[in-house]
Amino acid sequence: MPELPEVETTLRGISAYVEGAEISNVVVRNAALRWPVPKRALRQLIGQHIDSAQRRAKYILLHTASGIILLHLGMSGSLRVLPSGSAHGKHDHLDIELDGRHVLRLNDPRRFGCCLLATPPLEDHKLIKSLGPEPLGSQFHADYLFKQSRRRKVAVKNFIMDGKVVVGVGNIYASESLYLAGIRPTLSAGRISRARYGLLVEAIQSVLSDAIKAGGTTLNDFTQADGMPGYFSQQLRVYGRAGLPCLQCATPIKSTVIGQRNTFFCPACQTF
DNA sequence: AGAGGTACCTGGCAGC
DNA sequence: TGCTGCCAGGTACCTC
Numbered sequence: 381m382p383e384l385p386e387v388e389t390t391l392r393g394i395s396a397y398v399e400g401a402e403i404s405n406v407v408v409r410n411a412a413l414r415w416p417v418p419k420r421a422l423r424q425l426i427g428q429h430i431d432s433a434q435r436r437a438k439y440i441l442l443h444t445a446s447g448i449i450l451l452h453l454g455m456s457g458s459l460r461v462l463p464s465g466s467a468h469g470k471h472d473h474l475d476i477e478l479d480g481r482h483v484l485r486l487n488d489p490r491r492f493g494c495c496l497l498a499t500p501p502l503e504d505h506k507l508i509k510s511l512g513p514e515p516l517g518s519q520f521h522a523d524y525l526f527k528q529s530r531r532r533k534v535a536v537k538n539f540i541m542d543g544k545v546v547v548g549v550g551n552i553y554a555s556e557s558l559y560l561a562g563i564r565p566t567l568s569a570g571r572i573s574r575a576r577y578g579l580l581v582e583a584i585q586s587v588l589s590d591a592i593k594a595g596g597t598t599l600n601d602f603t604q605a606d607g608m609p610g611y612f613s614q615q616l617r618v619y620g621r622a623g624l625p626c627l628q629c630a631t632p633i634k635s636t637v638i639g640q641r642n643t644f645f646c647p648a649c650q651t652f
Numbered sequence: 653a654g655a656g657g658t659a660c661c662t663g664g665c666a667g668c
Numbered sequence: 669t670g671c672t673g674c675c676a677g678g679t680a681c682c683t684c
Binding site: 382383452453456490492493506507541543550551552 | 675678679680
Binding site for chain 2: 414454455456471488489490491492531532533534538639640
């Protein structure tokens, strides 16, 4: 379930260890992630330095002079920094050793994540080139969302989860944002007003940035073997609360399925 | 081109 | 207790 806040928190946690570090070893224990991990190409990075670590959408990007390591945590993945030589567990598929002192370790039970090597420019990469704007960036605003939504018949929930429209809004935060904006998740994207999209943009931004703040305090130590949960619990307002009273009006929260995904909303508060 | 469905995978849980 | 079966969830890709 790493959504954007989890990925951002992970990035912040590992940055101090990876930026400037030399890749002193690469161990691929299980290459069968979403796409085969390019073991040989990764091992050719041994001796290179990681110049910087960035996030784009839910991808973590490690830049080196010879290419960009592109990591995705899928649904169950996590990255930790551990002392070199730390015992590995069942789903620890990949280690990138740093300066011979630490390992950046990818754990992913469901193996929906990936580790690929991209050649610059990154914007040309297949997985990156058609991504929409960052939800916390300046290109994501009411006018943009309004324009994108015209003549779109999909449910607004699917619309905001579409990575070509905006990145980083996963199933949980989609429900949460629509609740805050008072919009019924089943409504066609094309039928929502510009003003409502303004509220939705604010809601998405506040939900995501609150979660990032919460993550910063929950995940404070990336160097302890058992110090980090894969993802942190949120104070969720509607997600997973079917049948429980709405926090604003006490009406029971409803759940429905939109695009094969569980969706939660308050039938009284979300009327647009 | 847009919309909808499918596949990938495994831990955890409900039900028997 | 142990087995079976279902669900979650991100996203590329396929079909209509």
